Amino acid sequence: MGTYAVGDATKESIKNTARTLFYEQGVSSVSDAIICREAGVQRGLVGYHFGSRGGLVAAIYHEYVEALREAVERRFPTDDPALAYCILEYLLVDCLHRNERLRRFYVDIIAYPEVSDDEVRVQHEQLSKILARKTGSCDITKLKIAVTLSQGAFNEMIRCIESGYLDGELDELLAVDLRMSMSLVDVHDAEAEDLLRKTIEMTEGYRLAVGKTLRPRIMKANPTL
Numbered sequence: 001m002g003t004y005a006v007g008d009a010t011k012e013s014i015k016n017t018a019r020t021l022f023y024e025q026g027v028s029s030v031s032d033a034i035i036c037r038e039a040g041v042q043r044g045l046v047g048y049h050f051g052s053r054g055g056l057v058a059a060i061y062h063e064y065v066e067a068l069r070e071a072v073e074r075r076f077p078t079d080d081p082a083l084a085y086c087i088l089e090y091l092l093v094d095c096l097h098r099n100e101r102l103r104r105f106y107v108d109i110i111a112y113p114e115v116s117d118d119e120v121r122v123q124h125e126q127l128s129k130i131l132a133r134k135t136g137s138c139d140i141t142k143l144k145i146a147v148t149l150s151q152g153a154f155n156e157m158i159r160c161i162e163s164g165y166l167d168g169e170l171d172e173l174l175a176v177d178l179r180m181s182m183s184l185v186d187v188h189d190a191e192a193e194d195l196l197r198k199t200i201e202m203t204e205g206y207r208l209a210v211g212k213t214l215r216p217r218i219m220k221a222n223p224t225l
Helices: 003-025 032-039 045-050 053-075 081-098 100-109 113-135 140-163 170-183 189-203
Strands: 206-209 217-220
Touching (some): 003 032, 003 053, 003 100, 032 045, 032 053, 053 081, 053 100, 081 113, 081 189, 081 206
Antiparallel strands (some): 206 217
């Protein structure tokens, strides 16, 4: 096996090991030394392969987000970017509300600037499509404000759910979150309500499931849970 192949295998081993440890124990509870030991590689290789701990966390987050978007788009295909946004957000918040380990993982990783940068990129991409379709153009200043406010509100909502401060009905939290996000890109009132109704109807009976491999799946909901 060539040097590059060995290096790629080591990098994947570190990433796969860290992914499971982060999910099961929390990002803040797992040191780079523990990751390297569990992966069976030399200490210090996290920095060598990922540049920093933040680089490793961001790589794991990026793969998770792309897999999440793919899973949702595959199960709920739509050419309406606003509806696609609402469906993904609705399923994700529901999953974070139910899954304590994923919620802790999420709260830990958003403290890393590298992850915040990727979050902004994803949010920018999603909201720019909605704004362009709604207005026929994309006011970059308005878009940046929408991205900043919507992403900040989402992160704070998850933090407050984790801390126990926000303990209202989930459907109510989701409805407020989606209405606010849509209003920032000029989707108001009746149109926003219609999007919310369609989102609930399309996702009824389904849930997002995420385990220790951070491979998102759309599954039939168990009515007894």
